[in-house]
Amino acid sequence: MGGDHGPPVTVAAVVDYLHRSPGTDIILVGLPDAIETELRTIRAATSDRLRIHPASEVVGMDESPALALRGKKNSSMRVALNLVKSGEAQACVSAGNTGALIATSRFVLKTLHGIDRPALAVVLPTIKGHTYVLDLGANVDCSAEHLLQFGVMGATLVSTVENKEKPSVGLLNIGEEEIKGNEVVKQAAELLRDSGLNFYGNIEGNDIYKGTTDVVVCDGFVGNVALKASEGVAQMLSTYLREEFRRNLLTRFAGFVALPVINAFKRRVDHRRYNGASLLGLRGIVIKSHGSADSHAFGFAIARAVDEVRGGMLHHISERVAQLPHHSKNSSSYSQPLAEESPA
Amino acid sequence: MGGDHGPPVTVAAVVDYLHRSPGTDIILVGLPDAIETELRTIRAATSDRLRIHPASEVVGMDESPALALRGKKNSSMRVALNLVKSGEAQACVSAGNTGALIATSRFVLKTLHGIDRPALAVVLPTIKGHTYVLDLGANVDCSAEHLLQFGVMGATLVSTVENKEKPSVGLLNIGEEEIKGNEVVKQAAELLRDSGLNFYGNIEGNDIYKGTTDVVVCDGFVGNVALKASEGVAQMLSTYLREEFRRNLLTRFAGFVALPVINAFKRRVDHRRYNGASLLGLRGIVIKSHGSADSHAFGFAIARAVDEVRGGMLHHISERVAQLPHHSKNSSSYSQPLAEESPA
Numbered sequence: 001m002g003g004d005h006g007p008p009v010t011v012a013a014v015v016d017y018l019h020r021s022p023g024t025d026i027i028l029v030g031l032p033d034a035i036e037t038e039l040r041t042i043r044a045a046t047s048d049r050l051r052i053h054p055a056s057e058v059v060g061m062d063e064s065p066a067l068a069l070r071g072k073k074n075s076s077m078r079v080a081l082n083l084v085k086s087g088e089a090q091a092c093v094s095a096g097n098t099g100a101l102i103a104t105s106r107f108v109l110k111t112l113h114g115i116d117r118p119a120l121a122v123v124l125p126t127i128k129g130h131t132y133v134l135d136l137g138a139n140v141d142c143s144a145e146h147l148l149q150f151g152v153m154g155a156t157l158v159s160t161v162e163n164k165e166k167p168s169v170g171l172l173n174i175g176e177e178e179i180k181g182n183e184v185v186k187q188a189a190e191l192l193r194d195s196g197l198n199f200y201g202n203i204e205g206n207d208i209y210k211g212t213t214d215v216v217v218c219d220g221f222v223g224n225v226a227l228k229a230s231e232g233v234a235q236m237l238s239t240y241l242r243e244e245f246r247r248n249l250l251t252r253f254a255g256f257v258a259l260p261v262i263n264a265f266k267r268r269v270d271h272r273r274y275n276g277a278s279l280l281g282l283r284g285i286v287i288k289s290h291g292s293a294d295s296h297a298f299g300f301a302i303a304r305a306v307d308e309v310r311g312g313m314l315h316h317i318s319e320r321v322a323q324l325p326h327h328s329k330n331s332s333s334y335s336q337p338l339a340e341e342s343p344a
Numbered sequence: 345m346g347g348d349h350g351p352p353v354t355v356a357a358v359v360d361y362l363h364r365s366p367g368t369d370i371i372l373v374g375l376p377d378a379i380e381t382e383l384r385t386i387r388a389a390t391s392d393r394l395r396i397h398p399a400s401e402v403v404g405m406d407e408s409p410a411l412a413l414r415g416k417k418n419s420s421m422r423v424a425l426n427l428v429k430s431g432e433a434q435a436c437v438s439a440g441n442t443g444a445l446i447a448t449s450r451f452v453l454k455t456l457h458g459i460d461r462p463a464l465a466v467v468l469p470t471i472k473g474h475t476y477v478l479d480l481g482a483n484v485d486c487s488a489e490h491l492l493q494f495g496v497m498g499a500t501l502v503s504t505v506e507n508k509e510k511p512s513v514g515l516l517n518i519g520e521e522e523i524k525g526n527e528v529v530k531q532a533a534e535l536l537r538d539s540g541l542n543f544y545g546n547i548e549g550n551d552i553y554k555g556t557t558d559v560v561v562c563d564g565f566v567g568n569v570a571l572k573a574s575e576g577v578a579q580m581l582s583t584y585l586r587e588e589f590r591r592n593l594l595t596r597f598a599g600f601v602a603l604p605v606i607n608a609f610k611r612r613v614d615h616r617r618y619n620g621a622s623l624l625g626l627r628g629i630v631i632k633s634h635g636s637a638d639s640h641a642f643g644f645a646i647a648r649a650v651d652e653v654r655g656g657m658l659h660h661i662s663e664r665v666a667q668l669p670h671h672s673k674n675s676s677s678y679s680q681p682l683a684e685e686s687p688a
């Protein structure tokens with residue numbers, strides 16, 4: 001039912017997306033009344049390309065993922081994921097509660113053969129362009145095998161949606177020469193080196209934004225802290241800059257003159273372009289939109305889902321995981337035949 | 345012998361510092377020829393307040409800490425730390441190889457009773473002012489007890505040098521509601537809650553720069569990644585901004601008008617003011633200056649050392665650690681009588 005803003009954002013984005021993209025059909029899953037009201041508001045209607053699938057419950061943004069999973073079997077999130085499982089839909093896009101989406105996706109869809117845990121990959125801007133960082137989905141206490149799987153999934157995502165044949169993969173580590181990282185990261189580096197991936201080696205936090213590699217692998221704890229710290233710095237710098245421009249009449253005038261430049265700068269770091277994190281490693285495509293996304297941003301999340309479906313990402317991930325040297329040892333307890341891997 | 349730039353930076357900073365601060369004497373430790381050459385260049389001389397203590401070796405900036413510790417018993421770093429151990433100096437300030445400084449400090453000075461590992465605390469700017477983050481000294485694979493000790497040392501540092509009676513302490517964690525952090529962090533939160541510190545609770549990466557707490561506690565891996573990622577973002581944003589101002593004649597004119605504002609902004613985020621990381625938990629005061637510090641920045645590192653000595657920080661840390669509930673259980677194997685704790 002659409003994150004912080006609900007149908008006013010998601011329904012508008014969907015209608016706009018369908019106008020722009022003839023090849024895609026969309027199912028709106030949620031409380032039918034709320035969806036229909038929103039469709040009327042923007043003078044849109046259902047069609048053979050835009051259906052409503054009812055769900056009677058909504059997972060709150062602050063709700064416990066475990067409670068949502070156990071207690072709300074008819075939530076819009078759960079129903080949408082069931083549509084992916086049954087093959088009626090090929091992907092699920094949600095701006096809802098991240099923890100609940102991960103837990104419910106994992107329960108409903110299960111992980112792919114050879115993948116222990118799903119991981120959330122986000123796109124971040126770099127000096128050169130952009131990079132994919134995973135995990136940002138709260139996978140804490142990761143093993144070296146998990147980090148290896150993240151590397152495989154991240155590289156497959158980039159090769160699928162960016163058409164890069166051998167994306168480079170960096171392992172997020174610390175800079176001290178002698179003491180290169182903790183034990184898990186050291187082991188992960190060895191596994192990645194033997195994985196057949198284009199493994200660049202260890203990288204440091206600043207390499208994320210330098211764009212040193214196409215993919216950055218880290219555990220969910222480190223990834224979350226790095227991302228939030230980055231947001232904090234950007235916020236602080238923008239507050240400082242605003243304050244300096246507002247200091248007196250002269251600086252206000254300077255700000256007025258510089259406004260077009262500042263605005264161009266803001267467009268360049270507009271995080272809406274990067275909206276749509278990929279929940280990887282499941283038997284279905286799931287995209288997490290930022291909860292506070294506007295309809296412009298939500299459109300990017302839909303486009304990402306379509307790209308992953310068209311690129312056959314699930315199939316590629318399965319193939320790559322199967323090629324890993326240690327593959328059979330680390331296969332998941334969730335493993336099942338790949339029946340619903342490429343829903344028609 | 346002074347980091348990336350050597351005596352031209354450190355000797356100039358020391359001479360300048362002595363002019364400004366009548367109550368302090370300084371011993372320059374290193375290759376006498378290099379130091380004397382630099383003194384002559386800036387037309388300064390030794391005096392009863394400025395002595396040279398010879399050391400015949402220098403640890404390279406990229407040298408392995410273990411090799412430096414084993415192989416260079418007469419390095420400037422080692423000799424300076426020996427002066428602290430013997431009580432001839434009350435603090436050591438170094439812009440040298442971080443890993444070697446930590447390893448050698450730990451070996452020469454030993455840790456205080458109740459402290460297992462020394463931690464490196466840096467000052468970072470926030471929207472409100474600044475905050476102290478530790479560990480940034482590559483303590484990876486930390487236990488909950490280590491994080492507790494970092495909290496105690498960080499709070500003591502702030503109360504000593506900032507005169508804050510009950511500095512607030514935050515534990516760096518991730519944002520997911522249900523799955524709050526890894527096991528070690530969960531246990532550390534419990535220990536911090538029972539520690540008698542002004543424990544704020546869990547904080548997230550962006551809270552560092554919001555200035556939510558006076559002290560931010562994290563393991564050295566997470567701290568390093570967060571800091572480097574922050575530097576990366578700041579670097580990327582400043583590159584973007586410069587590029588936008590250089591786009592064409594009009595934007596260059598805007599940049600010219602806005603120059604005083606941009607410069608005021610730059611002064612505000614000038615990291616040189618924050619130079620001087622405190623290596624805490626040792627039986628002596630050790631300050632790590634940034635390797636690339638200029639003499640202005642190096643002066644701040646000297647001032648920090650003097651503040652810690654004058655505030656009696658080692659004594660305060662020992663007192664606080666002794667008050668911890670679990671203190672005796674977690675005391676260090678390095679423990680020794682506190683003979684050289686407050687060298688005269």
